Amino acid sequence: MADLLRSHDINPTHQRIEIAHALFSRQEHLSADQVMAFVNTRHSETSKATVYNTLKLFVEKGLVRELIVDPSKVFYDPNTHPHHHLYEIDTGKLSDIGAEYMQVSGLPPLPAGTVIEGIDLIVRVRRAS
Amino acid sequence: MADLLRSHDINPTHQRIEIAHALFSRQEHLSADQVMAFVNTRHSETSKATVYNTLKLFVEKGLVRELIVDPSKVFYDPNTHPHHHLYEIDTGKLSDIGAEYMQVSGLPPLPAGTVIEGIDLIVRVRRAS
DNA sequence: CCAGACATTAGACAATGTCTAAATCCACGC
DNA sequence: GCGTGGATTTAGACATTGTCTAATGTCTGG
Numbered sequence: 001m002a003d004l005l006r007s008h009d010i011n012p013t014h015q016r017i018e019i020a021h022a023l024f025s026r027q028e029h030l031s032a033d034q035v036m037a038f039v040n041t042r043h044s045e046t047s048k049a050t051v052y053n054t055l056k057l058f059v060e061k062g063l064v065r066e067l068i069v070d071p072s073k074v075f076y077d078p079n080t081h082p083h084h085h086l087y088e089i090d091t092g093k094l095s096d097i098g099a100e101y102m103q104v105s106g107l108p109p110l111p112a113g114t115v116i117e118g119i120d121l122i123v124r125v126r127r128a129s
Numbered sequence: 130m131a132d133l134l135r136s137h138d139i140n141p142t143h144q145r146i147e148i149a150h151a152l153f154s155r156q157e158h159l160s161a162d163q164v165m166a167f168v169n170t171r172h173s174e175t176s177k178a179t180v181y182n183t184l185k186l187f188v189e190k191g192l193v194r195e196l197i198v199d200p201s202k203v204f205y206d207p208n209t210h211p212h213h214h215l216y217e218i219d220t221g222k223l224s225d226i227g228a229e230y231m232q233v234s235g236l237p238p239l240p241a242g243t244v245i246e247g248i249d250l251i252v253r254v255r256r257a258s
Numbered sequence: 259c260c261a262g263a264c265a266t267t268a269g270a271c272a273a274t275g276t277c278t279a280a281a282t283c284c285a286c287g288c
Numbered sequence: 289g290c291g292t293g294g295a296t297t298t299a300g301a302c303a304t305t306g307t308c309t310a311a312t313g314t315c316t317g318g
Contacts, residue, residue, distance in 0.1 A: 071274095
């Protein structure tokens with residue numbers, strides 16, 4: 001895990017390793033407070049500020065991807081390969097859609113002086129009434 | 130405007146008409162607090178609770194579409210026809226991408242007992258460094 | 259061991275949105 | 289016109305997520 005951090009130009013401190021472990025051992029989409037909860041299960045080890053700082057750092061360094069899907073919280077995705085997402089509104093459950101199931105084609109004219117940061121495709125589903 | 134509301138099964142009260150007007154006269158993507166600001170420019174007329182209640186009602190009734198694009202606030206889109214969105218991270222500017230520029234194909238297997246609520250395609254751009 | 263840079267922390271703060279209980283509005287029957 | 293009842297609006301307290309700051313802690317090269 002320390003090597004993974006180093007390879008992304010991140011100084012592997014104790015807290016960062018814990019947080020990376022929380023994200024990468026389960027291959028799940030976690031929100032900041034879920035990460036907090038996992039990291040601090042045994043004894044309180046890592047502060048809220050550090051969790052937020054570290055997640056932001058991981059995003060900048062391309063280690064994880066930020067998912068803006070729920071109006072109230074951000075999720076972090078340890079899978080940075082191209083894929084899409086399915087969000088179950090009622091339960092808040094977020095899962096991957098393999099790139100083989102859905103394709104996006106075309107590109108819009110971009111505003112001058114801007115570059116693409118990412119393209120997000122989200123399928124929102126709810127329980128059939 | 131009252132007729133538009135009635136046609137969507139919404140009782141056209143004074144406040145609802147004001148809010149609908151804010152959204153539909155400018156064809157823009159507004160956040161709840163922008164709606165608040167527009168509605169209350171002259172004299173304070175409409176409370177925060179009513180703005181939130183009304184926007185939620187409009188979404189339920191299919192009058193506007195909810196856009197989850199910015200980690201800190203929800204936008205409301207008066208255009209309910211199929212189209213996609215371009216979000217400028219640095220400025221927070223949100224604009225439409227006509228359906229002719231980008232296409233989505235395929236569908237993932239949906240979890241049992243769920244139906245699609247919507248498919249969102251968002252292109253995020255940032256200022257080129 | 260020291261200096262200095264880097265990392266972490268507690269807790270105050272900010273922003274967005276929700277909730278509740280009371281007040282207001284309005285259509286209807288009389 | 290007047291009262292009734294359901295729908296609507298409201299102020300403000302509250303909850304949640306995330307940011308900021310100033311102080312403290314840690315680590316490394318020399």
